[in-house]
Amino acid sequence: MAGSAIEATFSGRLGNFALDAAFSVPAKGVTGLFGPSGCGKTSVLRCAAGLNRLEGRFSIAGEVWQDERTFRPTHRRPIGYVFQEASLFPHLSVRQNLLFGAPGRRPPSSANGTSFEEVIELLGIGDLLGRSTSNLSGGERQRVAIGRALLSQPKLLLMDEPLSALDRQTKDGILPFLERLHDRLAMPVLYVSHDIAEVERLADHLVLMQAGKVLAAGPLAELQADPNLPLAASREAVVSLDAVVESYDAAFGLARLAVAGGHFEIPAAAGAPGTRRRIRIAAGDVSLTRRPPEGTTIINILPVRILSETPVGEHETLLVLRLGENGDGAKLLSRVTRRSWHHLQLEVGQKLYAQIKGVALTPASAS
Template sequence: TTVLRCVAGLQRLDGRFALDGEVWQDDDAFRPTHARPIGYVFQEASLFPHLSVRANLLYGHRRTVGRGVPETIRVDEVIELLGLSRLFDRGVPHLSGGERQRVAVGRALLAQPKLLLMDEPLAALDRFSKDEILPYLERLHDALSVPVLYVSHDIAEVERLADHLVLLKEGRVVASGPVQELQADPTLPIARMPEAGVTLPATVAGHEPAYGLTALALAGGRLLVPGDLGAEGTPRRVRIAASDVSLARRPAPDSTILNVLPGRIAAAEPQDGVQVMAVVALGEDGAGARLLARVTRKSWDALGLAPGQPVFVQIKGVALVNREAAS
């Protein structure tokens, strides 16, 4: 939150901030908040309760476009992306929590920002409302070119929405990089979480209709996943939990596990004296996507596993991180 307040110009700490070559703050200059083209979405929707959805959406739009700011984000585009057409004439008291946040996001976008700041925008919502709004945020991610700084403590939100991750602890950067790279670093705190895993880009590569399966291609191999996940070539994002990955020195001749791929152990990190978190790169040459595998130290020692060794990666479960357009 402090980082976002500084970017917005609401709080000043030492440092420099520039966006697209424009310096908003350095040792010699400080651009005030009203002169920074930002949109800000808070934990609470903070809509004007006496105005309709329409009036709330157009409030910032009139104050920017009406003063000559180019309309790079159109009203009809935002209404379509956020599914707001049926809510247009409602009053704010008649909206659900998820609907209010969608309107708040729309209002922020229609102010024509060059940067969107989102401070735990789903924190005040229950799980049902979060699941309702996340597909709309994914649509914004896919359709708009506005960069977003998104603050969250919920790793599930990060996995669905983020491309680049910055981990902060006590005001300092612990790590920064592409999401899947940081997820696959066994030395970082997120690898010690019970729900540790990696999210990976994949592409629909075929179908087995007789068994209701879809083949997904990713770097270093193919996965079979239940369900029809779209036409060939459709991009998907999948999540593979560390607890759903086991390692073997040779493939099991008879097994119910469909997804067994060759790979190489790239790194390993002891955890709590009982378990080892291994990073496994898919492909016989170890040049493919990296997965996490949480194994007991006893199994690790019994199999004589070590970084650099070839293994067979047994994937017991693959979760689809929903990237489908919301209706």
């Protein structure tokens, strides 16, 4: 995967903090760096940018920025960097801030990269161009900062908790714009966050960190459903699945979405057929039965097979399930009591039916 991957290995000390992190992820889509505060996420991002220099290697799509012989300084790395606080130039207008990092300080053409007009449209900042940055809200400032980073024509976008300084309402308002960037731009993104809800909405891949080390790296849904990792063991455990809208029943307000191994019906207008959407299914919303139930208000009842069983706590067990008659579809999680495990005589490999009480559809991207 080296030719189409982001490969990172960094080892050393930054003050009292020891970093020993290595991962390889696809050089496309959004990769979330997730973990508790102080685990080394920002340190990895700064190493990727060349702002911190530790022993190691960093390459993107086969282009080496650092190894035992090479260290490309920050100004020679084609990156866009978005910080927690939007550091805009107060003496420049929004338009001037956006163009500050652009090659030649001119709006880039679409032939050479992301066009000025496309960035303005994606971020919804067309009506801000003539304004002073001192008159912008927190969310507006951050959208301008993201636009400036994109217009520098980077090969890699680095985002260091870009929403952490915003209140919940403002954060919810800017997330749809980030989803639009994810859907429309081919540029790879390394996205640092300690908010799992952001990661679930935006990330395709995940680097899970703890105490300066990488616990695991891989597709988001795979790591969410890994019983050996802390995400699955959490009481708030969920699995995020990418789905495709198949149809909409206007009479009952139900959208039908397809995932690997099954279909879900969701009370929402999810978009036109063919639209890709992301759904979230919590482990606590998945119960199991040996036979398809009758006379129930639960809409989504799907065949599954038990892939694994892992005790959690004193009286519960975590089940990893696979959708589909043959058990070869997407993974789900279910948290059941040990009593239910023994009472129903459940075992790994067994075919059951999952009763899914709730399916959360991530909010649609802004249009």
